[in-house]
Amino acid sequence: MYKNNKKSRFALSAAAAAAIGALLVADNVRINIEKIQVSLKRLPFEFDGFSIAHLSDLHLPNCARKPDKLVDIVEKIKPDIIALTGDLVDRFADFDAEGLSVLASGLAKIAPCYAVIGNHEVKLGVVDEWVKILKNAGITVLGKSPVFIRRGDSDITLYGLPDGDVTGLPELDYEVVNIVLSHYPEKMLHYSEAGFDLVLSGHAHGGQWRLGKHGLISPGEGFFPKYTSGLYHRKNTKMVVSRGLRKGIPVRILNSPHIPVVILKSIGKR
Numbered sequence: 001m002y003k004n005n006k007k008s009r010f011a012l013s014a015a016a017a018a019a020i021g022a023l024l025v026a027d028n029v030r031i032n033i034e035k036i037q038v039s040l041k042r043l044p045f046e047f048d049g050f051s052i053a054h055l056s057d058l059h060l061p062n063c064a065r066k067p068d069k070l071v072d073i074v075e076k077i078k079p080d081i082i083a084l085t086g087d088l089v090d091r092f093a094d095f096d097a098e099g100l101s102v103l104a105s106g107l108a109k110i111a112p113c114y115a116v117i118g119n120h121e122v123k124l125g126v127v128d129e130w131v132k133i134l135k136n137a138g139i140t141v142l143g144k145s146p147v148f149i150r151r152g153d154s155d156i157t158l159y160g161l162p163d164g165d166v167t168g169l170p171e172l173d174y175e176v177v178n179i180v181l182s183h184y185p186e187k188m189l190h191y192s193e194a195g196f197d198l199v200l201s202g203h204a205h206g207g208q209w210r211l212g213k214h215g216l217i218s219p220g221e222g223f224f225p226k227y228t229s230g231l232y233h234r235k236n237t238k239m240v241v242s243r244g245l246r247k248g249i250p251v252r253i254l255n256s257p258h259i260p261v262v263i264l265k266s267i268g269k270r
Helices: 002-029 067-077 097-108 117-124 126-137 185-194
Strands: 031-041 052-055 082-086 112-116 147-151 154-161 179-182 198-201 231-233 237-241 258-266
Touching: 031 126, 031 231, 031 237, 052 067, 067 097, 067 258, 097 112, 097 126, 112 126, 112 154, 117 126, 117 147, 179 185, 185 231, 185 237, 198 258
Parallel strands: 031 258, 052 082, 082 112, 154 179, 179 198, 198 237
Antiparallel strands: 052 258, 147 154, 231 237
16 A cells, blocks of 8 residues: 555656646747737827737747747738847857848848847847848847838837937927837836837846746846836836747746737727
């Protein structure tokens, strides 16, 4: 009887370990495509329903999908534009120029693409080559000068903050919608004070381990960070944070790789 009980406990332990292992694998490779509706004041009706596929923190070559497979996923989303909010490469790996080129050229064939650098591009020392690869593919690398997207007779304005610093920005036109791509969500206070309507950001990796809507740790905010995934508000500014697409070490727990699809809505229009 004792031997049978021991075998049963071993079998249960093995089954539990296998289940946990399967969960960890799934958490690190299954991509969560999350549609997030964002209502904005002053958004022209021509942009009602305008969709943005938001990709961040791929950390090539350590992405949850190979570049060509990720392109296939984004193509099925059918976005109006694609936003790339930094850390497309990994400072702890060799620069994956080939993978970045495959990704950039593939995404640029789907929809207009706009990008901003993150801290890994800077720390790896590849900013110039990174920019060259993206621009050669037809991707617009954003800075503090405005870029306009037009539909009909109306525009929305895009900016990029490569270091998350709002100083040196030209005065925003508050008659139009101003959207900024910036890698660093912890600087939400500054984005709000600058008067941006919408911020697209990443960097936090969802807090790495998640319990419900909360993450454990992020590089910008330390333990129990505030801005890790999804939609946030501060005064008149809204921010969508991607959990990123990196897999591997450190492992993700209850925190699958993430592609937010931001759907813009004109306030007052259903």
